[in-house]
Amino acid sequence: MATGEVRKRLGLIVNPIAGMGGRVGLKGTDGAAILAEARRRGAVPVAHGRARRALDALGREDAAFDLLAVAGAMGEADALACGLSPRIVVVGGAETTAEDTRDAARAMADAGVDLLLFAGGDGTARDVFDAVGDRVAVLGIPTGVKMQSAVFANGPEAAGRLAGLALAGRATETRLAEVMDIDEAAMVWGRLSARLYGHARVPVARGLTQAAKSGGGAGGDDALDALARRLARTMEVGRLYILGPGTTTARIRAALGLGNGLSGDLLAIDAVRDGAPAGVDLDEAGLLDLIDDRGASILVSVIGGQGFVLGRGNQAISAAVLRRAGTENLVVLASLEKLLALPDRVLRVDTGDPATDRALEGYIRVLTGPDRSTMMRIAA
């Protein structure tokens, strides 16, 4: 690296208890009671091994950077074990807590880190997001029990590699990725309950694999923007268009000239009619009120990484709303890249009403660009 260039800064946070519940049959490790139960069942820390694998992979990239790590078991120990010499951020006491994660993330953001690499699960991702929002790029080393959030790399090595590329200035772009909020208290008892919590900024591995061959750019984003413009241009007079949460539908709001979100909120469900807002930040009752005999289309995206189109972050688009609008008027939009990255390449719905879920089972056309669609199977 040329002298005089500003060295990038990496922040490292390891949640040492993340993932402990998994091996002993618990569905998470959040909260003191669950952690105690995990330890009682003989759980041992798994985060350190996975964090070190990521740091080793990071070390294989030619990135020069300054490292900030949380003191002790929350990062320092793993950095030292991998031959790195971190500057230390001190938080909390002996037993690590969610508050420690938030404090550390905030301190690192204030110290101007270029990337915050954290090892943990969905709970850790949520804590990091709480502290830094989308002002700092973050990347998760998956070590938790559940990784529903789209801020995680596919594995420890992939996380290390991507971090290395970002620090070496070879992955300079970022995108907004979903942070999911899982109700672990419910999960432990076997119920999956999640909602879209927010959008964190993550680095994009553009050029990591494909670019050298294709020279292509972030094609999925361009295709989605073109699709959003097409949809905005071809909206029918009088018809209601319900826009679900997320960055994909936000492109339609932008194409309509209605800003990033009608309510300025990527988590909100909005509706437009004749190019103008018909409702903002709507709940189920609000949606039901707006749907009339002029017809309605429900435009939703796919939650990256888990494939939910209904029931995660858009619960207000309920079975009753779908019935009134007609399930054939459900329109799903996603980039082809997102669809390919889904486990099993299957879409999922969870409207809370098994009959509606069953009615939605089968194949649906997911719009991936103007005049481009991909047939995807919906499994309830």
Next chain:
Amino acid sequence: MTEATKQSKLRRYHAARWDEPVIHEMGHPGRRGAVFSQAEEGVRAAVGDAADLIPEAMRRREAPALPEMDEYDVLRHFIHLSQQTLGMMGISLFGTCTMKYNSRLMEGLTARPEVRAVHPHQDEDTMQGTLAMIHGLDRILRALSGMDRFVFQAGGGADAAYTHCCVTRAYHASRGELEQRDEIVTTIQTHPCNAATAATAGFKVVTLMIEENGYPSLDALKAAVSNRTAALMINDPDDMGVYNPEIREWVRIVHEAGGLCFYDHANFNGVMGKLRARELGFDACMYMLHKTFGAPKGNGPAVGAYGCTEALAPFLPSPLVVEDEGRYRLDRDRPQSVGKIREFWGNVPVILKAYAWARAMGEAGIDEASDLSVLANNYMEKGLLAIPGVTKSQPHLTQRRLEMTRYSVGKLQEETGIGIFDIANRMVDFGIDAPWLAHEPWLVPEPFTPEAGELWSKEDIDQWIAVLAEVAREAREEPETVKTAPHNQVVHAFDPAPLEDPDHWAMTWRAWQRKHRKGKHD
């Protein structure tokens, strides 16, 4: 370590590296390759100044900025450049490219004046041989496919796919259904040119995903087709080497919906002589003469041979070569034709090479070649899967792959940090061509797809496997060697990131000067 890798001796290869400037930076003012004598007085008086022969508006205002060189230096420079390549005569196992030996005899034939000097505006009576040959290849391809008529106008496979889209448009328009039928169905593992040409021709594209069987399900197809379906465009086997055995049912479903079915035969090598597109129900198909039929492949002239049934023949591009009682002529009187896909009637030297290849191989030879290509691939698969860290796409499938297999080094990358680009960069250090990876989008991580074909010997295939095994060993034991490769090549490792930067890339000398030599070159 497998038998193959034990027996193969790795070569200590090193590429020639001349470290010469580009030709624009060579030469010396006033140097010339050939000096012409002055025209005689009488000639000059009669003709005038040579420059005046060029119309005023077409005359250059400034002389072109060409390097001034003598003939010897020019020849030496280009010989050096050729020495810096692997020559396309190595072990070049490029999946979907179906690399074959391009015999010197064919080059000799196409260099003969009877071929080289033919002009498409000549009178038909003076090129009966050329037309006979085109007609002859048409007949051979009809026999291989069951189709009723071929045309060779398309300048490549994608051009032939586009031909199909144009024919599809004309067919549905003739039935008054074009406005209604605006969708073309394809699969994620069909060559992307099918989706691209469908979109270019104005159709909406519906793509089917691969499912558990290794190909899309019939249910997905049924959900995709409707009275809006104009056509299905599909390959079989796909680029992962997986053959879809339900293809006849696919064709039936699309026909029932009123759509046409196009068989992209890019991967014909594994099934040639074994099946006919027409017998599976297809309305049209495409062969690449520059791949499967032995003409050279790789950025030179190419031909996508497009064939169809009698029902679609009226819509084919014009002209067609027809035979009338022993005489061949060009039929241009075809009122329903889509017109021109490309100028004239195709790259004739490529048609000649394919014709000669097919005649030399014969029916039995073509059949045997497909057996050999499938055998070679399955032999190779055993050797490659014995290398730790190399896995096969869709490993749960038990059916054998045909003429190629998609592999992944995702596991090796997880374990070592060494990915397929690093491996490709290192393999060329052993004097073999880097493998072809996969069409986009990638469905498996870190993919590569070798195709052994019928050309390469067992020794060559063993050599290729041994090289990959060696690079995989290096990835574990001396990863830096792989990471910083190539070491024995003309060009060493470079940072690919600027390739995505429009301010950096330069496709021409002029662009290079504009972007990189600002202020340095006056």
